[in-house]
Amino acid sequence: MYSMVKTAIVCGIGSVEVLVEADxxxxxxxxxMVGFLxxxxxxxxxxxxxxxxxxxxxxxxxRITINLSPADLRKSGSGFDLPIALALLAALGVLxxxxxxxxxxxxxxxxxxxxxxxxxxxxMIADAAERGITKCIVAAENAPEAELVSGVTVxxxxxxxxxxxxxxxxxxxxxEKERRHADPVQGKASGGDxxxxxxxxxxxxxxxxxxxxxxxxxxxxPPGSGKSMLAGRVPTILPDMSKEERxxxxxxxxxxxxxxxxxxxxxxxxxxxxxxxxxxQALAGGGRYPKPGEIxxxxxxxxxxxxxxxxxxxxxxxxxxxxxxxxxxxxxxxxTYTYPADFLLIGAMNPCNCGYYPxxxxxxxxxxxxxxxxxxxxxxxxxxMDLCVEAASLGxxxxxxxxxxxxxxxxxxxxxxxxxxxxERFLGTDIRYNSQIPASMLEKYCSLDRMQKQYMKExxxxxxxxxxxxxxxLKVARTLADMDGSMRIRMEHLNEAxxxxxxxxxxxxxx
Amino acid sequence: MEELSYKYFLASLSDELSAEKLCQLSAVAGSARExxxxxxxxxxxxxxxxxxxxxxxxxxxxxxxxxxKEAELHQKGICLVTREDEAYPEDLRExxxxxxxxxxxxxxTDPTKPTVAIVGARMCSEYGREAAxxxxxxLAAAGVQVVSGMAKGIDSAGHFGALRGGGTTFAVLxxxxxxxxxxGSRILxxxxxxxxxxxxxxxxxxxxxPMRFPMRNRIISGLSRIVIVAEAxxxxxxxxxxxxxxxxxxxxxxxxxxxxxxxxxGCNRLIKQGAGIFxxxxxxxxxxxxxxxKRGGQDIFSKNLLEKEETLVYSVLDLQxxxxxxxxxxxxxxxTAVMQSLITLQKKGMVREVFKNSYIRKNR
Numbered sequence: 010m011y012s013m014v015k016t017a018i019v020c021g022i023g024s025v026e027v028l029v030e031a032d033x034x035x036x037x038x039x040x041x042m043v044g045f046l047x048x049x050x051x052x053x054x055x056x057x058x059x060x061x062x063x064x065x066x067x068x069x070x071x072r073i074t075i076n077l078s079p080a081d082l083r084k085s086g087s088g089f090d091l092p093i094a095l096a097l098l099a100a101l102g103v104l105x106x107x108x109x110x111x112x113x114x115x116x117x118x119x120x121x122x123x124x125x126x127x128x129x130x131x132x133m134i135a136d137a138a139e140r141g142i143t144k145c146i147v148a149a150e151n152a153p154e155a156e157l158v159s160g161v162t163v164x165x166x167x168x169x170x171x172x173x174x175x176x177x178x179x180x181x182x183x184x185e186k187e188r189r190h191a192d193p194v195q196g197k198a199s200g201g202d203x204x205x206x207x208x209x210x211x212x213x214x215x216x217x218x219x220x221x222x223x224x225x226x227x228x229x230x231p232p233g234s235g236k237s238m239l240a241g242r243v244p245t246i247l248p249d250m251s252k253e254e255r256x257x258x259x260x261x262x263x264x265x266x267x268x269x270x271x272x273x274x275x276x277x278x279x280x281x282x283x284x285x286x287x288x289x290q291a292l293a294g295g296g297r298y299p300k301p302g303e304i305x306x307x308x309x310x311x312x313x314x315x316x317x318x319x320x321x322x323x324x325x326x327x328x329x330x331x332x333x334x335x336x337x338x339x340x341x342x343x344x345t346y347t348y349p350a351d352f353l354l355i356g357a358m359n360p361c362n363c364g365y366y367p368x369x370x371x372x373x374x375x376x377x378x379x380x381x382x383x384x385x386x387x388x389x390x391x392x393x394m395d396l397c398v399e400a401a402s403l404g405x406x407x408x409x410x411x412x413x414x415x416x417x418x419x420x421x422x423x424x425x426x427x428x429x430x431x432x433e434r435f436l437g438t439d440i441r442y443n444s445q446i447p448a449s450m451l452e453k454y455c456s457l458d459r460m461q462k463q464y465m466k467e468x469x470x471x472x473x474x475x476x477x478x479x480x481x482x483l484k485v486a487r488t489l490a491d492m493d494g495s496m497r498i499r500m501e502h503l504n505e506a507x508x509x510x511x512x513x514x515x516x517x518x519x520x
Numbered sequence: 521m522e523e524l525s526y527k528y529f530l531a532s533l534s535d536e537l538s539a540e541k542l543c544q545l546s547a548v549a550g551s552a553r554e555x556x557x558x559x560x561x562x563x564x565x566x567x568x569x570x571x572x573x574x575x576x577x578x579x580x581x582x583x584x585x586x587x588x589k590e591a592e593l594h595q596k597g598i599c600l601v602t603r604e605d606e607a608y609p610e611d612l613r614e615x616x617x618x619x620x621x622x623x624x625x626x627x628x629t630d631p632t633k634p635t636v637a638i639v640g641a642r643m644c645s646e647y648g649r650e651a652a653x654x655x656x657x658x659l660a661a662a663g664v665q666v667v668s669g670m671a672k673g674i675d676s677a678g679h680f681g682a683l684r685g686g687g688t689t690f691a692v693l694x695x696x697x698x699x700x701x702x703x704g705s706r707i708l709x710x711x712x713x714x715x716x717x718x719x720x721x722x723x724x725x726x727x728x729x730p731m732r733f734p735m736r737n738r739i740i741s742g743l744s745r746i747v748i749v750a751e752a753x754x755x756x757x758x759x760x761x762x763x764x765x766x767x768x769x770x771x772x773x774x775x776x777x778x779x780x781x782x783x784x785x786g787c788n789r790l791i792k793q794g795a796g797i798f799x800x801x802x803x804x805x806x807x808x809x810x811x812x813x814k815r816g817g818q819d820i821f822s823k824n825l826l827e828k829e830e831t832l833v834y835s836v837l838d839l840q841x842x843x844x845x846x847x848x849x850x851x852x853x854x855x856t857a858v859m860q861s862l863i864t865l866q867k868k869g870m871v872r873e874v875f876k877n878s879y880i881r882k883n884r
Contacts (some may be wrong), residue, residue, distance in 0.1 A: 242687060367645075367875040371782075376672050376673070398844075399877035471866065
């Protein structure tokens with residue numbers, strides 16, 4: 010007898026439907042599994058047979074064939090156990106075939122028949138819902154995650170026997186509706202508030218500009234100047250995520266197994282701060298069966314690279330393409346995997362090895378060590394930083410001062426307003442933020458009048474600026490004008506943008 | 521065969537034999553030509569010449585093609601002046617370990633003009649850099665020749681200052697004059713060659729090795745009437761130059777620093793030990809016996825009318841680099857207003873950004 014159960018596997022942060030077919034016929038007694046199986050899927054056969062026996066179902070001495078189609082797609086992951094078991098039981102006549110129609114099954118089985126959770130349930134169910142699936146069976150632990158998808162009835166199960174009873178109509182599973190988060194509240198980002206940091210209003214201002222236009226930010230400064238402290242608080246001034254953005258982020262976290270089952274869709278923009286010993290694979294995503302890396306986990310949020318000069322050069326160079334394309338494509342033998350990676354990059358670094366350059370009273374570096382340090386900076390990456398600021402070393406008075414400034418909530422309200430302006434301006438285009446304005450559109454969005462152009466020409470000559478900083482400068486000036494609520498870019502916006510221009514290697518030159 | 525080719529042979533030995541020995545040798549033999557034609561037996565009879573040194577000389581002579589070597593020198597545009605020549609600087613003749621010959625590109629120092637050395641640390645502060653640059657510029661404009669070692673930091677600031685002042689400047693290297701060291705200073709090297717000269721006692725092609733750099737300092741001080749130490753830490757290499765200057769009976773001036781300034785500790789110590797205090801160029805020139813003409817140029821403020829905020833920002837700046845945050849705290853202005861003023865001041869050339877978002881006052 011033949012039967013078929015639908016399941017899915019994760020591919021990137023989407024999924025592909027997989028059909029599990031089972032056939033039981035007369036012949037030499039064998040248990041045969043086919044369909045381009047990965048090692049962990051081949052093991053599924055042993056797990057399923059044992060779990061079935063332990064649940065009271067002994068397989069007959071017949072020729073049993075399991076096929077996972079499409080056959081050209083390599084199957085990996087442990088979510089096939091439950092669908093295989095159900096297909097087998099249906100083929101044996103234990104389950105009615107019609108009970109499996111329109112049903113998606115995902116789950117791993119332990120030898121005692123317990124159903125175990127797997128990663129990536131959210132994208133699998135979300136895609137299945139679009140394909141017309143209305144019911145799904147997942148492990149009880151995965152149920153809250155699956156329930157985030159509207160239009161699908163979710164059965165969270167704990168035991169194999171429970172599933173059999175359910176499909177035979179002998180038992181109804183309590184759908185814990187009350188557990189469902191109809192619309193999860195926007196979580197408040199934890200980890201402090203901007204008003205915790207005293208002084209440093211220049212740095213705070215730079216953070217606000219960065220977030221307002223989603224401009225990548227590089228902070229240079231001596232140890233203990235509050236760079237990391239402020240970077241850690243940037244999520245508190247990031248604007249709210251839309252429903253789609255939250256879904257995107259939650260899918261990535263689901264695939265990585267990092268989704269918190271109790272909180273529903275992720276409501277707080279991610280803040281990822283990998284240690285500088287991170288490998289290129291862990292940063293960009295990788296592995297034989299690719300998993301999202303830190304840059305994807307920072308999608309729609311902040312990727313903070315502390316001590317940026319300590320990262321290996323090849324690790325940092327990997328950021329170049331995702332920063333342009335807002336996604337990362339990993340090509341493997343089994344296919345191409347695309348993970349979104351649209352993040353705000355914030356970097357922090359010391360100005361030299363000892364950390365105190367250019368304060369000659371404290372800096373202990375030699376000319377050659379400064380030169381070596383300068384060589385660590387990657388020019389292509391510097392070119393991708395729109396804003397660059399130096400943090401001052403704080404004196405005792407400022408550290409203990411009462412000058413706390415605005416709270417994150419106040420700043421965040423302003424940021425939300427600037428984002429609204431950008432949404433309206435870029436309506437109907439691919440652009441979302443000022444930082445993404447392509448060079449060809451600069452004339453349209455960041456036009457200067459004749460006087461301003463003349464002024465900029467003079468500033469460029471006087472300050473010996475390079476041409477490549479010019480475009481970035483215009484985009485930053487656009488953001489500054491938006492923060493001011495000004496339609497046109499004014500002189501003061503240009504001036505301020507010049508202050509944020511990117512780090513120049515000549516600053517380490519001891520001529 | 522030209523006399524020069526023999527002199528080149530003798531002067532080229534400076535990378536292996538001490539300057540003292542070379543001078544003695546030429547004095548004993550009478551001329552470089554005589555030295556070249558001495559037999560092994562004759563060399564071995566010279567009391568102050570050890571066998572090892574004889575070996576070195578003979579080895580060098582064996583591979584030496586007088587004609588080709590001289591052509592090479594001409595081709596590279598390198599000149600040579602030795603103790604046997606009248607053009608040899610009198611000042612150098614008298615010093616201890618006086619070099620036998622000086623290779624140079626460009627010109628040799630002009631003995632009729634006053635010569636001053638400006639030396640100091642490579643890792644200098646903006647204060648030291650500005651002091652060296654300003655001093656060199658004004659001295660050069662007043663017709664003083666500025667000598668230094670072309671190292672990064674103070675040396676470079678001195679050379680650049682002299683060039684800005686439109687004067688002549690000379691760099692004494694610790695390697696061959698055809699080698700630009702430090703390699704990153706190519707532009708400076710070419711400018712010095714055009715506006716003055718690159719000097720070295722070592723033959724062309726001698727690689728820069730650390731051992732030779734202190735030795736060239738005796739030439740820097742030897743060529744000069746006065747040595748100005750613009751900035752030196754407690755154990756700075758520039759103090760070697762000061763020691764040579766003392767030995768040679770030259771005057772030393774030091775640019776004073778505050779007592780807490782680590783980069784100026786060596787200078788302050790020199791002052792305590794009796795060095796002259798470099799307070800201003802006018803003051804210094806008076807000591808040198810040169811009376812400066814009237815200084816041109818208007819007061820910086822009357823030329824650039826400043827806004828109130830700009831004046832405030834300018835007033836808190838000095839030669840110690842200050843971050844935007846510090847300036848904001850000192851002026852109590854809004855951070856955006858500080859940025860406005862800084863860019864305007866930079867554009868007017870009154871402020872310089874020495875490091876990302878760190879600014880100093882710029883004197884013109």
